[in-house]
Amino acid sequence: MVDFARYDVRNYPTLPVREGYEAWAPSYEATVLDLMDLRLAGRLTSIDWAAASPVLDFACGTGRIGQWMRAQGAGPIDGVDLTPAMLARAAERGVYRELKVGDVGATGYPAGAYALVTQSLADEHLASLEPVYAEAARVTRADGRFVLIGFHPFFLMAGVPTHFNAAPGEPTAIESYVHLTSDHVAAAGRAGWRLKEMVEGLVDDAWVAAKPKWEAYRDRPVSFAMVWEKT
Numbered sequence: 001m002v003d004f005a006r007y008d009v010r011n012y013p014t015l016p017v018r019e020g021y022e023a024w025a026p027s028y029e030a031t032v033l034d035l036m037d038l039r040l041a042g043r044l045t046s047i048d049w050a051a052a053s054p055v056l057d058f059a060c061g062t063g064r065i066g067q068w069m070r071a072q073g074a075g076p077i078d079g080v081d082l083t084p085a086m087l088a089r090a091a092e093r094g095v096y097r098e099l100k101v102g103d104v105g106a107t108g109y110p111a112g113a114y115a116l117v118t119q120s121l122a123d124e125h126l127a128s129l130e131p132v133y134a135e136a137a138r139v140t141r142a143d144g145r146f147v148l149i150g151f152h153p154f155f156l157m158a159g160v161p162t163h164f165n166a167a168p169g170e171p172t173a174i175e176s177y178v179h180l181t182s183d184h185v186a187a188a189g190r191a192g193w194r195l196k197e198m199v200e201g202l203v204d205d206a207w208v209a210a211k212p213k214w215e216a217y218r219d220r221p222v223s224f225a226m227v228w229e230k231t
């Protein structure tokens with residue numbers, strides 16, 4: 001892990017995770033594009049979403065991926081997240097069976113209960129990857145899988161942190177760390193996971209159409225999705 005500050009070229013003011021997402025929650029849905037994570041989820045071939053039951057969604061936030069998974073036929077789905085304001089929006093969607101405030105490293109959900117654990121766009125906020133892989137291994141069945149989708153480390157290394165506008169013209173970053181793919185493989189391996197599938201998303205025409213300034217990042221990897229199975 002390397003602190004994002006090592007790569008920062010924008011030097012936005014930076015908030016701790018819960019404080020940042022409490023402030024971002026009202027505008028979060030309007031700013032995060034499905035291209036970042038849901039398009040990658042749809043490319044995974046080793047997950048039968050319709051057969052995934054039950055599912056636990058780590059760092060579920062406002063429930064974007066929960067809604068997407070329900071639309072694919074997955075469920076029931078439980079969720080856990082550090083930030084009450086994000087969870088309040090997930091609750092409004094009505095797609096989760098149960099939602100808890102908690103940390104992905106110690107969710108309090110029962111051991112061996114889930115066929116699938118998901119986590120989308122949250123690993124960059126974790127100082128260490130060990131707890132999340134260990135907790136995913138604890139709560140999944142022996143044949144369970146863990147889908148982790150993340151903001152690409154190359155994009156963070158280009159100096160772009162996870163950020164939002166706290167007020168018009170006030171970009172604000174949220175505490176972030178850079179984890180290499182090998183950091184994921186090592187932490188996951190120690191928790192008893194092996195990599196089944198991985199896909200990466202590049203900044204392409206669809207991204208540039210949605211965010212014209214991202215022409216500067218065309219063809220760079222912006223996000224990744226990993227499917228882990230138990231060894």
Ligand SMILES: C[S@@+](CC[C@H](N)C(=O)[O-])C[C@H]1O[C@@H](n2cnc3c(N)ncnc32)[C@H](O)[C@@H]1O
Pocket residue numbers: 017018021032037058059060061062063064065080081082083086102103104105119120121122125126
């Ligand atoms: C970018 S949002 C992603 C939310 C949702 N998964 C999505 O894709 O829209 C990151 C979320 O991770 C949550 N988060 C960050 N660190 C966490 C931790 N250690 N435990 C639980 N949730 C965490 C934040 O509260 C926030 O809701």
